[in-house]
Structures are given as C-alpha cells and as structure tokens.
Amino acid sequence: MKPSGNILFCGVGGQGILLASEITAFALLECGLDAKKSEVHGMAQRGGSVVAHLRFGKKVFSPLIDPGQADFLVAFETMEAVRYLPFLHQASRVIVNTHQIAPPAVATGKMIYPADLLSHLTSRGIAVYPLDGFGIARAAGEIRTANLVLVGALSTFLPVEEEVFLEVLKKRIPRKLEENIAAFKEGRKITA
C-alpha cells in the first residue's frame, strides 16, 4: 500500500463527513504520517453539497487535492459521488452510500433525481463500492453510525492496521462505542 494518498469526503451538510474525515486523519497520524485536511465551514452547512480534502504522506504541502488526483472518494450520498467526478482518476476507488437525498429542485418537482448515476463512474473504469450505510448501521444497532460503515470500507485500502483504527475509535467516540465498532467492522467486510 502506498504510504501517501488523497482522500476526498463528500456529502450533504449535516451528514457527519467531518467526523469520518477526522477519524481517518487520526488513524493516519497514529502511524507517524503527516496529514492535512481542508474543510469549508459556513453557508455550506445548511443542506448544501459539502466536501473535505484529506491528504497524507511523509510530508504534505498543499491541503487541497488537485482535480484528477483523488485516490479515494468517500461519498455519503449517491449524487454527490458523481458531482466530484472531476477529482477522480481512472484508478480511483469510490465508496458510496447508496442513500439518496433530493436537492431542492428535485424536492419541488422541477427536476428528477437522475437514475443510474453510478454508471458515470463505472463506465470510466473507476472502481465503485456501493453500500447501504444506513441499513448496515441500523443492523449494527445505531443508525447514526453510517459514517463509520463508510470509514470501515475505506480503511482496508489505507496503510493503517485495523487495530490502529480501533484504538482511535476507542479514544475519539464518546458514546455507543460498541455500535460504532460494529459498524466499522461491517464496512471493512465490504472491501476486504
């Protein structure tokens, strides 16, 4: 596994992408790697499209991932995975929550939520790992752990041992630790 990489997290404001990117960053840092993470706060929090850039390696300069340079995309919502296509390259891996949230134009009946969105990625040869984050989280005992299912699925591709992630979860998750660990482990099974 490469000891450097670029991970883009995207979703809809309020879905918990910050916690997911934070947990991932801590795990990478625990392994002695350098990392930088860029977020945008402010207006974007109110139901808009949100994104966080996480870069890791021996030494990281730019906090931003360039177009065409995201090795991993962790998408909390299906349409958002496709919105960030210009950040991907042919060997990118995309972990996507199959959950759909209607943007305003769709919710008011002006546009339709496009069908078969992920084919925009697969048709370009990009590896896509769709998963039902909420379904899996509910089965793990807590629907709010969907973000950890996604982190779990991502984790198998990173140069970080599972134990390191589990240590980070123990330190950083204040409540419902068992459910969070269960969700994380279910996520790992999807990409293992």
Added chain:
Amino acid sequence: MTKVSSKNKQWLSGNEAIARGAWEAGVTVASGYPGTPSTEILENLSSYKDVYTEWAPNEKVALEVGMGASFAGARVLVTMKHVGLNVAADPLFTASYTGVRGGIVIITADDPEMHSSQNEQDNRHYACAAKLPMLEPSDPAEALAMLKQAFAISEEFDTPVLLRTTTRVAHVKGLVATGKRKMGPVPVAVEKAPAKFVMLPANARMRRRAIAERMVRLAAFVETFAANRIDQGDRKIGFITGGISYLYVKEAFPKAVVLKIATTWPLPVNLIRDFASQVDEVIIVEELDPFLETHIKAAGIACTGKAKIPAMGELNPFIVKKALGQPTGEIFAPVDIPPRPPNMCPGCPHRGLFYNLGKYDVFIAGDIGCYTLGFLPPLSAMDSCVCMGASIGVAHGMDKALGEAARGRTVAVIGDSTFIHSGITGLINMVYNKSMSTVIILDNRTTAMTGHQANPASGSTLMGEPANAIDLAELCRAIGVKHVRTVNPHDIKACKKVLTEEIDRPEPSVIISQAPCVLLPEERKRPKTPLSIFVDNCTGCGTCVHLGCPAMSWVPLTPAEAKKLGKKEKQKGYARISAEMCNDCGQCLAVCKFKAIGKAEGTK
C-alpha cells in the same frame, strides 16, 4: 484540541492554532465579531482559562475594545473576516498613529473564492494603506508561531499588527507544535500618554512622523526576519510567494528555488532584489490581487505574476501548474446533475416570513445571514443584498427615489445580529428623514449563519454568562418608530395581515418576526410531533412544496398511477413529508387548503 499521541504535536485547524497561540502569547483580552472563516478563533479561545473573550456587536467596536485593553497594557487579539475590516477601518487607520502599550494583533480572515462571503477583497492592501505590518502564515503550525512573533513585533515597533489568513489556512487542519503560556512584558495599569493617545491634529502630526520612522525600522527588520526564507533549489525559475500560495508552489514545483515571504508588509525589498539577481526568471504566485507583484515591480525588480497566474478565486497546485505551462493530465468532465445549494433548515422561522413576503409587489432589500437564502427558489423573495446593515439604507434610498409612488413598495429584511451590528443607525435615519418603508427584523435569538453565536439580543455572552437581552421592540420605539409589531412567522395567516397593514402604511414601521432558530439547544430539546400528508386529500396543488422545506418532497405520478390512487388523471403528483426531518413548525399545515396535512403519530 486533540493531542496526537505518536508525536508531541497537536492536530489543529488554523483557527484553533491561532487561539492556542494567543493563549501562549499571554493574551488576556480578545474581542471580535463572527464571520467565516474567522469565527472559531474566539470560540476556541473562550475555552482557555485566564483569557477574557467577548463578541462585540460589530468589528469597529471590537477593535476599539482592543485598543483600550492595549492602552491598559494587555496583550489583545481582535478577530474578524475580511469585510469586517472595512467596518473596523476607521479605528484601524488611527490605531496606526496611537500605537500600542500591550501588543495588538488583528486577524483578518480573507475568503478568496467567496465560499461564504459577498466579495473577495484582498485585505493585504489595508496593511499598505494604514501603514501597518502584516504577517501571513501558510498553515496552522505557522499561524501559531507567527502570531507569537506578531505580538513581539507589535510591542517592539509600537504598532498594531495584522495577521492575514485565508479560508485554506483558517479551515485547514495540520500538525502543530505547541508551547507554554508566557505573559507579555508590559505591566497592566492606567498610564496616561496624551501625546500618543489623543489624536488631535497637533499630536497626530507628531505621530505621523513616528509612523514614518517605525516603517523605516520595520523595513530593516524584515530583511533578516527568519520567516522570510529561501528554500534552495533549481534556479531556472525563482518563485516568490507567501501565505497559502507557498504550499501550492511547493506541491507544483518541488524542485524550484522559492523565496517565501512571511512579512507581506513591509516587504523585504533587498532580500527580494538579491534573490531575483540569482535566478533566470522571477515568477510571483499569489492569490487575488497583484499585491506582491505591484510592490516588487515598483522597486524596479523584473518579475511575472498576473500575466500568467489568475487574479480571481482560489489557486491550487493544478491551477499554478497549468498557468505556467506544465502538463496536468486529462481531467474527467463534470456530469450535469441537479445543483445542491444550501437551504434553510426544516422548520426555519425565516421561511414562513419569506413565504408571505414573496407574494407582495414590493422591492425586498435584503441583508446578510441565514435569511439571505430566502433569495433562492422556490421562495425567491429578495431583491438586493450588499453588506451587513445595508438593507435599511437601500430601502430608504429607494423610497426617496420613488417619491409619492413609494408607498407600499419597499421593505427591508434584516436579522437580529445584523440589525444590532449596523442596522440601528439606518433605522434612525429612516425615522429622522421620514421614510414610508417597512423594516422586518428576523429575530431568531441568535447569529445563526456563522454557527449560532450569542449576540446582545440573545441573553448570554461568549463566555457563557447570562446577560441583558435587548428588547428590540422597545429599542425601535425609543428611536421614534411609532408602529412596531411583533409577529410569529410560523403563523402564516396572522403574519400576512400584519404585513399588509404595515407595508401599506405611509410611515416608517417595524415588524419583529420572532421565533427561535431550530438549531438552538433549547429548540432541539423541545418535543416535536412530525407532520404528515394524508395522500387521499392531497390534490397535488404544490402550495406546501413551494415553501421549500427540506423535509417536504414531491412524488411525481403518471396518469395511470394517479388513477390507481383514485385521483384525477391530470394530477401530476403529491407531497410527502419526511418524519425524520420535520421540525413541527406547522407552516405547511397553515398553507394547505385541502386538509391534507396533519400531525403524524408519536412525538420525537
């Protein structure tokens, strides 16, 4: 704050690092006004012991508070976003004359690309115009280190210091080396120094000379300031850069020689001249205006900057490479999908007010806050938005231009925090100069847009203490507004009646639209019964959906499906409410004419 166990460093955002740096530098007083991307600095600093922190009503007041505390000998941090410095510009230019006792550092957090701002002004010009030193860090670790240096510079050179961040410094997280708290050298006391602090012309003329001398001393100081440094490398292109752009250059051209400028003002001109003489070609990489470029060219040093590097929006390594003719590889084209703009929360009180207001034939002079989203469809109820407080002046100006025809044609819409920030003087003008306009104050008890900071109408302080809450209605009456009405924006019908009466009134009037933001802790705790649609009664008229509540959506029907549901074939669909998202505000229930909306089972 989070310790990373493997190293003796912490994982901090630029804003967290600045808060930490302020504490380490011995800051005892900090004032500011929220504004992205600066807000988290004071929020974080308020959790440190032994630092007094406050939200001022606006940036001008914050800087004046900072000056007073500095005159008393304290080390002071003042924080604001870029446009906030416009508001604070009046004290800023004269703070340059008075200088300091305890060090003052003013954070200006700029927002290239306008992620959450109304313009992307480049505040480096302020340093030059106000004759103040400015430092620019590239990442959180530098932000902490430079902030501490800035305090030393402030005291040594008797000057406020500007520290400029941008969104990609303020909201970037990285590893930061932290240290211990060490108090500043100046004793806290009342020490009168009229020749320095009383800026009437005779004294100011003296101080003007002191500024000139200070700038000469500073110009010499920056030549050897270690943070202005050269990263050795290939000398074909010599890059001169600073702030976030430095990191983009390092990423795009890791082998090139780079002069990193930390002191944006004054510039280390000799260092730059020397550097330029050692490379084949000088390229200046900076975001926004050609600030470095202009001043470097003015010093007679040949360089290329904005002829190649974009002067609008943020940069990134990709843009820098492309601008300089380096290969960047093929990029997948974006897919055309529905946009996802931000939206007001389910149950937001602002929505009810805009739903009503959009139905009047009036010019809606808007302002800045969550409620600016009332501009977006389907509400589409805002006709202008300039800067904080502008709504009231704009409405009044239009009222005067329209003359007799103005009656019932202009309305200003402004949030509670924005009204206190800079709307009150506008309202005084409206009364004094006899406007026919109506001001609607959207009082949701908080400064929501920037993350729910308390303000002088909220009843608490940044440090979590209870405080006086301004009675906005009484304030407006005291100003001389005779017609002040308070409405509940969720009560669509009652609200409409008041709007009709007050908009038509040929005198200034104020409507206070009062209901708490749904994200306030008390509101979150309130038990809620989500609403739901009785599909049998829904005629698909679409009225409720045009509130634009994110909890509501539209289920399209084909004629066959409509028929199967026992509806007319031409019914295009029906509305649906997400029980998880609904916040039980009742607005949709109030607008439905077909008894198709009611309370669902159970409370959440």
